[in-house]
Amino acid sequence: MIQLENVFKFYRSGTHVKIVLDHVSTVFQSGRSYGLLGVNGAGKSTTIRLIAGTALPNAGRVRRSVRVSWPLGLSSGFHPMMTGRENVKFAARVYGEDVRKVTEFVEDFAELGDYMDVPVKTYSSGMGARLAYGLSMAIEFECYLIDETLAVGDARFAARCKQVFDHRRARADVIVVSHSMQTIKEYCDHAAVLVDGKLMMFDSVDKAIEVYNRLNR
16 A cells, blocks of 8 residues: 655745645555556656655655555666666665576666676666666566556567566556556556646546546647
């Protein structure tokens, strides 16, 4: 279960204040997978980062009773001066995983070859995404967070991503941000719509999509 307790999140830019979550209290129940919908700029990615713990609320709390991933494919958490291998080993230790097992999985999955042993700052964006996706799949989570990125790389590599992810999600929940309603319907059985700092929860994905479509006209 992931619980938001009176969460308030805003950003200030000059004299403008953007409120993402306006003292929101809600629960993402275990055993369910949620789509997160909202028009551009509503704050969906920020909400995902709050759930992941990579961003903090200005007020309120986010409680997690399950092991939650970082957003799939997110490479911004890597230390740029460390090599890919060093970053992977560090993450494995933080999560209490078998370092050798995780490293071998990522090395095989990401297909970076010698680049595993050079600093991440030299990586292209695609290479960073492959390393991040491989690490996400190497560590089993109870809830995976997806912010538009279900797969990375060319068609062959993207197919590998989907195959491994489908295997993982058979035993885990997901929270998905996507502008593709087909993706939301495929992966989710519940949904939420973010609008004007409020998070409206729906038991029906179709109902959430209907509300989202009205907002997006």
